[in-house]
Amino acid sequence: MPYIDLDAIDLKILGALQADGRLTNQELADQVGLSPSPCLRRVRRLERDGFIRGYRAVLGREYVGLGLTVFVDIKVEKHSRENATALQEALAAMAEVVACHMVSGTADFMAEIVVPNLKAYERLLSEKLLTLPMIGDIRSNFSLSRVKSDAAIPLTHLKRDEVKREPDC
CATH class of the missing domain: 3.30.70.920 (Lrp/AsnC effector binding domain/regulation of amino acid metabolism (RAM) domain)
Structure with a gap:
């Protein structure tokens, strides 16, 4: 099973970069609610850990x-x-x-x-x-016509439960 240890901000970063891989670090940081330095550190970690495998142009x-x-x-x-x-x-x-x-x-x-x-x-x-x-x-x-291709992969299955739970006694 793949290593998955992503928080809500990581998921926002991945979603934003799938939508537009040309975002500047400043634009990405603004979208996900971080300052540029921590945002860049997270992106570099996501790249290093294999979540982000590359950037490319999708051609028609x-x-x-x-x-x-x-x-x-x-x-x-x-x-x-x-x-x-x-x-x-x-x-x-x-x-x-x-x-x-x-x-x-x-x-x-x-x-x-x-x-x-x-x-x-x-x-x-x-x-x-x-x-x-x-x-x-x-x-x-x-193929007679392309209905959908080059779509972003879904990340909804990775969303964490936002409700805080009381520790078991």
Whole structure:
């Protein structure tokens, strides 16, 4: 289980930075009700402890020419640790794979792939995916429209009970 020791201010910091990772320390401090120095110390601790894993710009896929999103279900040919590891490494190395999960059910892996168009996906499929010897089956699902992506992760399950309790006697 992950280490979780966050107070209400930590949760406010995480929420604010998920909403806008470009906030200055002063703006963040004002939003969470701290002075800048303690706010910066908390942010550095959250980064050091792995709660904040990085900062990046979220690009509009269609604006950079990546108009097709494909969800690909992949079955491993012969189940073994070596095949699973090799497939994970191969998928992680492909720039077109923007997310990948090992899953249960009819597939072993589900990859989210972004490419400019159907022709580019056909090329990726035939020149990269189908050349991997550990793949037994591939099923492609094409996204018709994106309803939600790049959302902030929910933190409501971490909120502490604000009611003070009397100690047990």
